Amino acid sequence: xxxxxxxxxxxxxPGLCQISIILHFFWEIKVTAxxxxxxxxxxxxxxxxxxxxxIVLIRCSQKEMAEKGGKGFSLPxxxxxxxxxxxxxxxxxxxVQIDFEDVSDxxxxxxxxxxxxxxxxxxxxxxxxxxxxxxxxxxxxxxxTKAPSPEFKIEEELPKNVKCLMDCEAAEILQGIQDRxxxxxxxxxxxxxxxxxSGLTYAKxxxxxxxxxxxxxxxxxxxKYGVSEGEMCMVANLKVExxxxxxxxxxxxxxxxxxxxxxxxxxxxxxAKIQSSV
Amino acid sequence: xxxHIVLERNMQLHPRHFGRDLRDKLVSKLMKDVEGTCSxxxxxxxxxxxxxxxxxxxxxxxxxxxxxxxKYLCVVFRPFKGEILEAxxxxxxxxxxxxxxxxxxxxxxxxxxxxxxxFQSGDVPNYTTSDGSxxxxxxxxxxxxIIGTRVDATEIFCIGTIKDDFLGVISDPGxxx
Numbered sequence: 206x207x208x209x210x211x212x213x214x215x216x217x218x219p220g221l222c223q224i225s226i227i228l229h230f231f232w233e234i235k236v237t238a239x240x241x242x243x244x245x246x247x248x249x250x251x252x253x254x255x256x257x258x259x260i261v262l263i264r265c266s267q268k269e270m271a272e273k274g275g276k277g278f279s280l281p282x283x284x285x286x287x288x289x290x291x292x293x294x295x296x297x298x299x300x301v302q303i304d305f306e307d308v309s310d311x312x313x314x315x316x317x318x319x320x321x322x323x324x325x326x327x328x329x330x331x332x333x334x335x336x337x338x339x340x341x342x343x344x345x346x347x348x349x350t351k352a353p354s355p356e357f358k359i360e361e362e363l364p365k366n367v368k369c370l371m372d373c374e375a376a377e378i379l380q381g382i383q384d385r386x387x388x389x390x391x392x393x394x395x396x397x398x399x400x401x402x403s404g405l406t407y408a409k410x411x412x413x414x415x416x417x418x419x420x421x422x423x424x425x426x427x428x429k430y431g432v433s434e435g436e437m438c439m440v441a442n443l444k445v446e447x448x449x450x451x452x453x454x455x456x457x458x459x460x461x462x463x464x465x466x467x468x469x470x471x472x473x474x475x476x477a478k479i480q481s482s483v
Numbered sequence: 484x485x486x487h488i489v490l491e492r493n494m495q496l497h498p499r500h501f502g503r504d505l506r507d508k509l510v511s512k513l514m515k516d517v518e519g520t521c522s523x524x525x526x527x528x529x530x531x532x533x534x535x536x537x538x539x540x541x542x543x544x545x546x547x548x549x550x551x552x553x554k555y556l557c558v559v560f561r562p563f564k565g566e567i568l569e570a571x572x573x574x575x576x577x578x579x580x581x582x583x584x585x586x587x588x589x590x591x592x593x594x595x596x597x598x599x600x601x602f603q604s605g606d607v608p609n610y611t612t613s614d615g616s617x618x619x620x621x622x623x624x625x626x627x628x629i630i631g632t633r634v635d636a637t638e639i640f641c642i643g644t645i646k647d648d649f650l651g652v653i654s655d656p657g658x659x660x
Contacts (some may be wrong), residue, residue, distance in 0.1 A: 329617050359484070364524075366488040367517050375485035375529075378558055396621065399520025400586035404529040404560050407585035408485065410624075412570065435563075438484060443567055443626070451649040454628075456566050 359435040369434045374417040376408035390472075414441070414479055419483040423475045430468055431461040444480065448473065484566060488525060489535055491554045492517065499631060500549040510534060523634035526561025527586045531615055562587050562629050562641050569653060570643070572623045575608045586637050591627060595644035597651070597654075617652050626655040 272348070370378070383405060387398055412418045424437045432440075436455050445451050448469045452459055490569050492513065500508040510568075516547065521527045538552035562568065562584070570582035570589055581593040593602065593610075600610040609620035619625060627643035627650055645651050 260498050359566075362563065363486070363561075366489045369512075370485040370487055372485065375558060375560075378487075378532060379530055382532065396515075398518045400527045400560070401530055403583070403586045404485070404527070404558070407560075435484065439567060442484070443569070454650075457565075459589070 255348045336362045346400040371438045372408045373414040423472050488559055494553050495548045496549045505526045526559045529558045529560050531555050547591050551622045556597050560585050566629045569626050589641040589643040591643045595646050597646055618655055622656040626653050
């Protein structure tokens with residue numbers, strides 16, 4: 206082996222040859238390392254550049270999103286609000302509420318009527334109960350955004366052997382029972398239920414009419430104009446002050462508004478007289 | 484709204500109550516059983532006002548009990564969708580407020596309170612208009628409209644709104660003080 210090597214490399218003595226081989230080996234390693242390492246910074250540079258570029262791109266897109274984003278999200282709401290002209294101008298904070306209204310807006314025909322009314326004459330003029338109530342309602346200014354107002358149809362839901370009672374009538378009956386209860390209450394097994402007390406307190410609230418018969422006599426003529434007994438009782442219970450108030454609170458009467466307005470006005474005037482005399 | 488209605492119920496009576504005052508015993512048992520109860524169809528039975536008829540008793544097999552069909556007149560209170568009620572506020576929180584109209588509980592969500600009324604927390608939580616002229620707090624009287632009802636075994640619970648014309652506060656306890 207040595208000889209052959211010596212033959213092949215006659216100049217170099219065998220020891221030197223080994224060294225040169227080792228050196229050559231190391232040289233090759235160095236070269237390969239250099240070859241390998243040389244592009245590394247370049248690669249790193251490229252990598253850094255691409256990362257930076259992507260960050261810049263992401264930031265830009267985020268900026269764009271932020272700029273457009275608000276409008277983008279509000280657009281659907283705006284489009285929802287498009288149904289409602291006034292509400293479209295309202296603040297963002299109200300959007301949720303308006304959406305709620307829009308979703309549950311099955312009785313849209315009611316709102317234009319109430320809009321048209323604007324309820325100013327009573328809310329401004331009156332300082333009484335109705336005035337305050339209407340003030341609270343008109344305080345909401347955007348009465349456009351109204352809650353769904355279901356129709357008041359009790360006749361369909363109740364059995365036939367039912368008589369609607371005005372609060373004053375109920376108060377009279379319940380008061381009579383309570384007076385009798387004082388006598389009966391010696392029997393400890395009979396207890397007055399809570400609903401009786403709360404019912405009586407409710408029926409007697411706000412000083413109802415002292416003479417229920419006369420109230421019924423005043424309001425009963427309205428039945429021939431298409432007013433149901435339930436609606437009649439509600440008119441008596443609420444002690445309304447104007448015909449506009451009645452038509453706003455009992456929308457089912459609006460269909461008969463034309464022929465009902467005058468008799469209703471007279472009835473309300475009569476009721477006011479009774480109330481003032483109490 | 485209050486109603487006067489004729490209802491019917493089968494009353495079971497133990498034989499020990501039979502005698503001259505059987506009818507009185509039946510009536511007092513009926514009052515105990517029925518008054519204060521609540522049903523989805525008729526609402527709260529507030530008070531029994533009279534007995535229309537007491538039918539013939541039927542002995543139940545195997546027991547000494549006798550069943551009497553009793554027709555009675557009573558005053559009931561039932562809220563209806565679309566009805567306007569005047570209720571007293573019992574609790575106010577940021578979700579809305581609770582009110583009572585007779586035996587009925589009503590919840591008015593803040594979505595159904597006019598937009599310009601904002602919740603104010605504090606010792607007396609309340610909803611107030613921006614100018615402070617209208618305030619809803621505990622014991623305030625409000626006129627509201629019923630928009631939904633839920634009937635439980637023992638109570639009727641309603642959802643109301645004051646977001647409409649002529650609805651809202653009718654008397655404020657703060658204004659008198």
